[in-house]
Amino acid sequence: MTDALVIDTPDDQKTPAWWRQAAVYQIYPRSFADSNGDGLGDIPGILSRVDYLAELGIDAVWLSPFYPSALADGGYDVADYRNVDPRLGTLEDFDAMVAALHARGIRVVVDIVPNHTSDLHAWFQEALAAGRGSVARDRYIFREGTGPDGSEPPTDWVSVFGGSAWERVEDGQWYFHNFAVEQPDLNWDHPEVRADFLETLRFWSDRGVDGFRIDVAHMLTKDLSEPLPSRAELDAMPQDGRHPLIDRDDVHEIYAEWRRVFNEYDPPRTAVAEAWVSTPERRAKYASADGLGQAFNFDLLVADFDAAQFRSIISENLAQSQLSGSSTTWVLSNHDVTRHATRYGLPALNGRPVKQGTEWVEAGGPEEMLDREGGLRRANAATLLLLGLPGSAYLYQGEELGLHEVAEIAPEQRQDPGFFRGSEFDRLGRDGCRVPLPWTADGASFGFGSAVSHLPQPGWFAQYAADVEASDPASTLSFYRRALALRHELQTGETLEWIETGRADVLRFVRPNGWQVVTNFGTEPFALDGGDVVLSSGADAAASAPGETTVWIAPAA
Ligand code: GLC
Secondary structure, eight states: OOOOOOOOOOOGGOOTTTTTTTTTEOGGGGGOSSSSSSSSSSHHHTTTTTHHHHHOOOOOOEEEOOOSOOOHHHHSOSTTTSSSSSTOOHHHHHHHHHHHHHTHHHTEEEOOOOOBBTSSHHHHHHHHHHHHTTTTTGGGEEOOOOOOOGBSSSSSOTTTTTSBBBBOOSSSSSSEEESSSOOBOOOOOSSHHHHHHHHHHHHHHHHOEEEEETTTSSSSOOOOSSSOOOOOHHSSOOOOSSSSSSTTHHHHHHHHHHHHTTTTTTOOOEEEOOOOHHHHHHHHHHHHHTTTTEEOOGGGSSSSHHHHHHOOOOOOOOHHHHHHHOEEEESSOOTSSOOOOHHTTTSSSSHHHHHHHHHHHHTTGGGTTHEEEHHHHHHHHHHHHHHHHSEEEETTTTTGGGOOOOOOOGGGOOOOOOTTTTTTSHHHHHHOSOOOOEEEEEEEESSSOOSSSSOOOOOGGGGGGGHHTTTTTSHHHHHHHHHHHHHHHHOOSSEEEEEHHHHHHHOEEEEEOEEEEEEEOOSSSEEESSSEEEEESSSSOOSSOOOTTEEEOOOOO
């Protein structure tokens, strides 16, 4: 450990396995709460909402990046990994926030972005100044161009956000960026890059951080030996561990080294990989105990509200987690996708903007096509199912208020680089789920802060405000609070057993302690055979589970 400030973890939070079945709430700091009226959420803003988080009943928070950043990609362009963006506060503010969360029994997970830095990072600035062939350039991926004068990019590869994955610098060389132009990819063959991230992990661990979420964990290592393949060749290659850019087997050497650092701490620091890989088997490698330990399972996030899809995803992932020894994770919403209340409220497959985007926008806004009530009913049913599953549940800020995606953001107010570069994976971009939270039904920015928020909030936010919902027992917020409180009783052994229901649109399972979860994906009520219904995602249920509803049943006392 370094001799920096070391914050002790309170004894009652030292359980090393705390993460296995935790409910983790994702905070997108710039859109959570603004304490100083500059329109951007900040760390003191989070501190001011610790009571809210404690009352919600979550076990941990995961903070998306709060580091110094020019916000070319919502903070995922990090200019300094070991500091707080001055617009969001100071390291002292961070320490105060961690202390307050720990005092309420809430663990803290921070985001690590190792695939790329911001172009404003000192290393990249040094690389630009140092020129071709320098050690500084070797920390990134620089190549000569092709064509006359090297004025064509080295390959025809396309970045995730659209457009070429190469950008030319003043002296004529090109650098590689998987994401935005402002996010140059690091060269993970460089020993200094490896050493520096170990220092970053220790820096935050020493400050009391309990775990890490690893951004695009599957892309760090690359095989860029010449000749480089074309885009078509790249796309045709299997992602079996030897692909030049994605999910390479050698990335796990890095995580084995990180694991040794995590295990220097008591309790060991945890990590969860964001790894969009081809199969659950490949995902399990990231979740192994000598690697990061856990990996996001995004299967439900791309599934329809459909019993058969849910059942096979659940079974397959539970089987995989038994193989890896990790616990599985469940996610329905995060800062990169359309909120699940909206996905389930739009017609056709998933309602994902990638499929629906053009029509959705050109129809003049969501009201034309979006079934708000139905979408939320299905979302709450899916959430209650998710919270009843073995493993950890990741929730995204605002879903506890039943927020829908915000579609009504004018092009000039949008911020997502994918929107401007014509991203293929999301035409509308991701701003609609990143709009600052409504805390009160009125006020300059619905209680987010004293100024207008950095992304525009729609008028309908008033009815979803936290203060309105807190005093309404029938609100989504009250429902989440009840579910999260009861979840501690339900989450014992990490297994479930399916109970056949005789209906293709109804799923039912029992946990080792006798708690049952029944989800009716259909519209006809499903008769229940006794048991004490302790919670319903919809209308009160006793004798039957209404359509598009999940109920929890406790064993008879
Ligand atoms: C991850 C993040 C996303 C970001 C990208 C590049 O997918 O979740 O928000 O844009 O990585 O860092």
